Amino acid sequence: MIANDRSRLFRNRILESSVIIKHRVRPHEADIFEEPRFNATKILVPFDINDFRFGAHCLFVGQKNFDAVSEDMFGDDVKFGRSDRKVLDLIDELPSLDPFLLREHLRRSGVEPSRDYFCISDADVGKMHSYVSQQLAGLVRMTGGGDEATAVVNSADRLAEKLLSSSPDKSFEPLKKLLRLSEKEYQDGIFCWRGLLYYKWVLHDTYPRLGSVLREIKAIAPLGLRDAAGDAYIAEAKLRIEGAIRMSLARIRNVIRRYDDAYGVLVNEGQSAAFRRFLISAPDIFMDIGEEIGAIQHVVSYWTYWSRSSKLSKVKASELTDIFIDFEDGLSSSLHGKTNAWI
Template structure:
C-alpha cells in the first residue's frame, strides 16, 4: 500500500451522498460497520472479527475515482478506496471523516480515528494493514472477490463479513475452475489416462491458489507468463471470469434499466421550457454514459471470450489469448470499475422508483436521480 500523497486529505463526506450509496448497497461500498453488527448478533467472537483494531470494524469503505493527478499517479490502480469513520459508534451518518487508503497520512488517521497502534512492530496493526491492502487492491468489493482474496492470504474472518452463501460461492468457484481446466490440459498433454483426472484436478486447484509456481511452470511457459507476474495474472484472470459470470446473469436487469432510460425517464409534471431543456441535456448525458459503460464491458468480455474460444475450442492461434492474459490486470480493474458503476447506478435508481410498475418520476426527483447517476457513471 503506497502512502505517497503530498497533502492531508481527510475530508468531510456529504451525508446525503453516503446515505444514498449505502441505501443502494452496491459493490462499490463495503459497509463493514453494518456487517460487523450482524456478526456480533450472530455470536461472532473477537478472534473472528475482520480487523484486530476494534474501531476499524465500524468503518465504511467506498470505491471512488481519485480526485486529482497526484493521487492517480501515486497509485497503480485507476480506482481508489476511501475509508469513512463515523463520529459515533453506530456509523449512522450523522457525520464523520474520510481518507483514501493510499494517502501518506493514512497511518496517522488510523491511529487517531480507529485507535490503531503506532508501533511498527504491532502484529495487530500489521494484520489490519494487510486487510486494508486487500480491500484497496480490489477493483470492486464484491463478496466473492473479497472472500477469495482473503482466503488466499490465509485470513479466516467470520463468514458474516461476506454477503455470499456457500452455495453461490461454490457455483462461482466451479465455474472459474472449468475455465481453468483447458489451459492445464494443453500445458500437460502427456499425462496418462490412468491418472489424468486426479492430476488435472490437482493442477487446477494449484492454478486457483496460484502459489505453487514450480508445479505451474508448464502453464506459465505455454502462456508466456513470467514467474514475477504469474500470481497477479492468474488472479486477474480469475476476476475476469467472475465478472463474465456476473455479466451473463445481469443482462435482463441491465436491459430493463436501459429500457426505462429510453422510454420512461420523462417527468410526470409539466415544466417551463428552460427546465425541459435542462432535463433533456441531463438525460442525453445520462444515456450516453450508460451506453458507454455497457459497451466497454461488452467489448472487454467479448475480447476475452473470443481469444479463449479461438485457442481452446477452435484450437487455433494462442496469440490473442496470450495477449489478453498479459493485459489481464488492466482489464480486471477496468471491468470491475465499469460493472460496479453500472450496478451502483441501477441500485440507486431502484431506491427512487421502488418496485412499482408505474416508474415515472416527477421533475425534481428525476433531475436529482440523473445528476447522481451521471456522477457515478462518469467517475466525477
C-alpha cells in the first residue's frame, strides 16, 4: 500500500484499489462503444477489496455511458478535467500495460506516481532471472565481483535479483559513481537499464515463436462466403503485417545493438562514457520501443491462443478480417512509415 497521497496513481480511494487490465473487445461487447474498438481498458471494482472471489463491478474506459457509471462508482473524481480522469485517459491511449511504456507515457504528461506501480510481474521476474544474470556477468568481472567462474555466476545471480526487484538502488552505488550520475539520472538510469534488459528478454522469448506465426498467417485461407474485395484485403494484409513486423524488429534491434555496444565498451574496456550517455537518453526511446514490442507480442500471443482454440482450416473470412484489422491497428506505426529519433 502506498501511503503518500502525492505518490499515488489515483486520488480516489476506490479507483486506487481497483484492478485495471487491457481487454480484447469480444463481438458481443462491440455495442458498448460508440466507435469500433479492438482493445479497451477495463476497470474492475471489487465488491470486497480483501477477497476478489466475491466478484467485482466492471466498466470500460470510453464506453457509451462511462461518465454516468463512473460517477456512480467514483463520484466527481473521474469527471472530465480531474486528475484521475486524465490518468485513466492516458492509460487508455496505450496498447498495453507494459510497466516501462506506462511510466514514460505518464511521465511525459506530468504524471509521476511511485515507482512501485511499475514493477515487473513476479512471473516475468522468475523467467527473466537467468537471462539477466548472464547479461550481468561481464559487469561482475569488471568490478571484481569474483575471479572464479562459480563466484562470478553467484555474484551475477545476486545482482540480477536486486536489479529486478522494486528497490535495486543501493547495490549499484559503485556504478553511480563510475558513471558520474546525479541522483535523478541514477534513479532513472537504473529503471531504464532494467527496462532495456526486460525488452531484450521479451524479444528473446518471443522471437522463436514469431517465425511459425508468420508462416501460419501466410498460409491460412478462409472458407465460406467470400468476395473479391475481401480476398484482396486478406492477401494484402498478410504482406503488410509481415512487412511491419520486420520493420519493427529492425528498429528494436538497432536500439539493442546501441545498448550492447555501450555496455560492451564499459565491461570490456572500462570506458563508461558511452554507457552513461545511453542510460541518460534511454527514457526517450521507451515509448517507441515499448509500443513496437507490445504490438509484436500481441500478434504472437493472440494468434497462438486463437489458432490453438480454432480450426484454422475452417476459419471464416469475416473472422480472419477482424483479426488482421486488429493486428494492423497495433502495428500502425510501422505500417505508416513512422520514423523514430532512436534509429
